[in-house]
Amino acid sequence: MTTSRTQRVSRASGACALALILVTSGCSSDEPSVESRSDSQSAAFGASLDADYGEGGPGSLESAQQLLTIDRRVSGVSSVAARVVYSSTSGVDGSPQRVSGTIFAPEGTPPEGGWPIIAYGHGTTGVLEDCAPSTDPELLGSSQIVAALVRSGHVVTVSDYQGLGLEGTYHPYLDSRTVGNNLIDSVRAARKLIPEASTKWAAFGGSQGGQAAWAANELAGTYGAGLEMVGSVSLVPAADITGLAAAAASGTLTDDQKPLLQWVLVGLAKSHPELNLDDYRRGIVADKWDELSACGGVLAADRTSLAAQISDDDLRPATPEATAKLAGYLQEMSLPKSAAAAPMLVVYGGKDTLISQPWTDAAIAAGCANGDTIQSVLQPNSGHADIDGAAAFGWLTDRFAGTEAISFCPILVP
Known part of the structure; x- marks a missing residue:
């Protein structure tokens, strides 16, 4: 048939x-x-x-x-x-x-x-x-x-x-x-x-x-x-993900957005070698960067529990200039173009x-x-x-x- x-x-x-x-x-x-x-x-x-x-x-x-x-x-x-x-x-x-x-x-x-x-x-x-x-x-x-x-x-x-x-x-x-x-x-x-x-x-x-x-x-x-x-x-x-920069600076990232921004930063560090990652990471994000970046294998085993521990300060840009730079990168990545x-x-x-x-x-x-x-x-x-x-x-x-x-x-x- x-x-x-x-x-x-x-x-x-x-x-x-x-x-x-x-x-x-x-x-x-x-x-x-x-x-x-x-x-x-x-x-x-x-x-x-x-x-x-x-x-x-x-x-x-x-x-x-x-x-x-x-x-x-x-x-x-x-x-x-x-x-x-x-x-x-x-x-x-x-x-x-x-x-x-x-x-x-x-x-x-x-x-x-x-x-x-x-x-x-x-x-x-x-x-x-x-x-x-x-x-x-x-x-x-x-x-x-x-x-x-x-x-x-x-x-x-x-x-x-x-x-x-x-x-x-x-x-x-x-x-x-x-x-x-x-x-x-x-x-x-x-x-x-x-x-x-x-x-x-x-x-x-x-x-x-x-x-x-x-x-x-x-x-x-x-x-x-x-x-x-x-x-x-x-x-x-x-x-349009430009808002991640302002939210990071104000400490208003949601629990979902914190690990999202961390993965965005992984890519940005490769796309823009001039980016100083230490302007955007501290605490558990800096200490467990590799574990938070992983998607499989041993390193990823604790990623969920680690992501839940990210504080507002762990991803807060160090200066207003760092916030503006991040916002600029995010705007380049966003839609519409x-x-x-x-x-x-x-x-x-x-x-x-x-x-x-x-x-x-x-x-x-x-x-x-x-x-x-x-x-x-x-x-x-x-x-x-x-x-x-x-x-x-x-x-x-x-x-x-x-x-x-x-x-x-x-x-x-x-």
Whole structure:
């Protein structure tokens, strides 16, 4: 019996709504939560797959290997499940970068025009090399949402993001341009691995991945030229994080925001070697820096209990000048930067203690002022991990179908 695309979407939507809770919980409660794993729990890679390895530049494929131990919920609906290494571009300095990730293709016959692509932006998994979803059979919590998206008839890419999964670079945590570039280039890489893939694509993610999806939309018309972006979904996005600086200075960081800022500082120290970390860390943050920076292994074992002990003074900038410098760096990393190329759906919570509602309100207002088409949905009683993202599936289906998007932005008067 042939299963229609509409039936596949209907079946997947329930699983998708549940999976969104899992995905957005990646940086919700005390801190970005990542379970350590043993070598026996690591993903295994098999033989190289046939692909177009010939052309260089952003999105070019260096390698594509079969994933041997991927979650059966994903492998059971995929004709291709691969771990890839591809070329991308740093958003910090424009340098070429090698990035790893995973690519999945549906079973069956592609629709006319090819399989539509969804670049899925995962939530926070960590800031070090061993924090990559591609090295874990369950993609560090993303496998259920990936399975739902593949089952509904999409090629799905999951970039690890620069610095997660490969040696020789670092992860500029919450730098929007970098992760936006990484998502766009994962789409290019997918088209080199999956000949039946379409040029039409969407970005979809939560938390850090929500930032990545928003950034990819803004970059789609320039850096992403040659592809056809239809829209982006950002759930509880880390869009405008500039407020972390003032909150650190005033001692009003929430318990969730303290370990978040510590991971931001890990990346900033690499992106900006001139930054004096000792202007921003003392007490347990200075003493247990390596443990707080880890996402797996022995060092990460006590991270939750250590993060709960961070005091207001442990992350307070040493001087007003240090606060201003941090705010400047955070502004460089935040969104929006420019007008978006395609419609956006932004869903966020009024009780979010990680990414404060006023920060997201400000980012949406600035996007509207840029002329963006934004359907924003504030769920006043939701936090960061319990957001209801069920509307995302139907919204994406409409964008791929060419249905005009609704904008909640005020009409701009010339």
